Amino acid sequence: MIASTNSKRFLSLESGADGGRPEETEHLAGTYHLAGAQQALYSYFLTIVKQLPPEDALDQFRKVFVQIRPGSVPQSVLGCLKQILSANDEQEFRYTLRRCCYILVNNWRLTTQHEPIGKLVRIFDDPSVEQPAISGSLRRLREWLRNFTVSPDYDQLKLSAQRYDDARVHWTYRYTPYLLMLQEVDQKTPIEQRQAARGLARRWKEHFRRDLALFSVRAEANGVPVDELKNPTALGSDAVRLIKGILARHYSCDYQNLAHSFLQQTQHLSFAAFKQSLCEYLIFAVRDGLVVQMLRNQLQARLDSLYPEYDNKPMTRALLIRVCNQLVDCLTLERNGRASCLFNSLVSSYPLTLVILLVKLILICPNSRAHLEARIAGIISVHRDHREEDCRWLVGFLEMFQITFAVYAENIRYNLLSMQGATSPDLDPLTLTGQRIFSQSRWEGSEEEVCKLATPRFHQAPTPIGLEPEF
Known part of the structure; x- marks a missing residue:
């Protein structure tokens, strides 16, 4: 586990009273302003995804955001999370959560590790998210996690776990590259999310182009039933x-x-x-x-x-x-x-x-x-x-x-x-x-x-010529 030297105290999200005096809690909260707390979390997850196996990195993510485990993650990390929750801004929290997710997603995808991405998506199904909490911070955290799981942001995260060869559970998955483009062009999304969307869309299109070329050639080969070929289209x-x-x-x-x-x-x-x-x-x-x-x-x-x-x-x-x-x-x-x-x-x-x-x-x-x-x-x-x-x-x-x-x-x-x-x-x-x-x-x-056709000059109105009928 990665040690931390930034904090000597653990701020308990579960009880809210770990023996520290109010002025100590206030002092630590002031140590990390919101942007600093967010950046500290990003740095933490960037470090663990590079140093730890995927299962261990997933376990750390779970213990920070879902199953709060005092002593199992650096105290300063939970201090940063508490600072973000104390700001009482759900959109800022969600932005932080999404960016942490896509830091993991991008690094795993770079090393062609796809299975951990699906496991990351399923972490939010943990039963503890539905459990009641005593402390205000933990209650707020779980409420915001529940809101996240019914939001378009969570749908987008699930899309990042979708693989080209996966079974099509919904007809729109055939057009995943275009759905990903909504994330790429949205400048309000975290940069890691836009990078993940761009990379996944590019690979998906490459798979489609390859499969379409192979299918179009093999479909007319003698003795090959079309139904037995891998057809990337719905036609x-x-x-x-x-x-x-x-x-x-x-x-x-x-x-x-x-x-x-x-x-x-x-x-x-x-x-x-x-x-x-x-x-x-x-x-x-x-x-x-x-x-x-x-x-x-x-x-x-x-x-x-x-x-x-x-x-x-x-x-x-x-x-x-x-x-x-x-x-x-x-x-x-x-x-x-x-x-x-x-x-x-x-x-x-x-x-x-x-x-x-x-x-x-x-x-x-x-x-x-x-x-x-x-x-x-x-x-x-x-x-x-x-x-x-x-x-x-x-x-x-x-x-x-x-x-x-x-x-x-x-x-x-x-x-x-x-x-x-x-x-x-x-x-x-x-x-x-x-x-x-x-x-x-x-x-x-x-x-x-490049061979050029004899085409009309377009500053003059051309006479339309015939094309084949619509299909």
């Missing part, structure tokens, strides 16, 4: 058909090159001219005339309202990020927490068109991806209490979103190979049985080495 064998359809679109309109050309052609425009061009870029290649008109009206109206004070100034990267974030809201979840009009209009009838619009935004502004994923998480959160059967429309959209972004915006390149000697890139997505999916790691060449 069954339809996932292969969706990937083929997305790749068929690629041959009609290469969105990466389209985005590259758009940025090249608009870099010297004024902000007002850029907004006009951006609307045309987004609706370019949308076939349905009614959808085109709806998008043109609503997107252009939103763009015209954005930052008019900059209209006559040159376009900048900062403005690009702000505009793309605003359009993400316009296509998903508005800042008032409600689904946007365009989202409601497109998600059921034209989900792939909606996804492609979002892909095109991220291809010109990768910095907006965190904002987009936080908005997707917001949509999931609104429906997380609903049964999966009642959210089929949302699940379909989310699966399209995951797969399309894996195809277009990640580090694995997908291609269609003809098994019948066909060489024409004009593929009909409804008759792709003669095509097989081939995937490989994406190679990033220089700009000069």
Whole structure:
């Protein structure tokens, strides 16, 4: 056990009267102001997680916050906890508790020790949390722990213990990376929690990309039943058909090159001219005339309202990020927490068109991806209490979103190979049985080495060209 030299007295949370005189208690309480007490706890848990085996570190955490054991942890640590409780600020206590938890979580995850994270989550189920207490400090501690276990903060901690290969106990767990993004973008959360969320989301996406690539190739191998393959999606064998359809679109309109050309052609425009061009870029290649008109009206109206004070100034990267974030809201979840009009209009009838619009935004502004994923998480959160059967429309959209972004915006390149000697890139997505999916790691060449499509100049209004039907 790690010794402490900062305190010679133990402040009993259980009895509140350990023989020390009131002036001694008052003196020790004044030794640690709130911020100092919090920092001392962080340092303590950072030290034990590096020096002790996980089981011993968990035992120390339990004895500090849940089962108060005089003499089993340094006296100064309990003194710091009492100082935090004496401040009578539940939010400060919860912030401290969360940060201590994520200090442990991050260090265990760095050493690929996942089991202790689940045990940490279950510590709060300890029966002692429900027991009555005599002293005011202990009573307050247990009340705040109970409040924590029924809060979104505890749900977020449970999410950090979720592993990619765990059984899916709830349909929303398939979209854990997006739910984690809510924690990453929230600047009010402890930095350790944001780091844990970022790392777990990244690893989860890596697993999904790998499994999707393997499934898409193996699903069409001769003699391999699709049901026996590890399918990371909720679409069954339809996932292969969706990937083929997305790749068929690629041959009609290469969105990466389209985005590259758009940025090249608009870099010297004024902000007002850029907004006009951006609307045309987004609706370019949308076939349905009614959808085109709806998008043109609503997107252009939103763009015209954005930052008019900059209209006559040159376009900048900062403005690009702000505009793309605003359009993400316009296509998903508005800042008032409600689904946007365009989202409601497109998600059921034209989900792939909606996804492609979002892909095109991220291809010109990768910095907006965190904002987009936080908005997707917001949509999931609104429906997380609903049964999966009642959210089929949302699940379909989310699966399209995951797969399309894996195809277009990640580090694995997908291609269609003809098994019948066909060489024409004009593929009909409804008759792709003669095509097989081939995937490989994406190679990033220089700009000069990237093959560019002959695309229209976006400061002129392009004529929409056809794309394959919606899936």
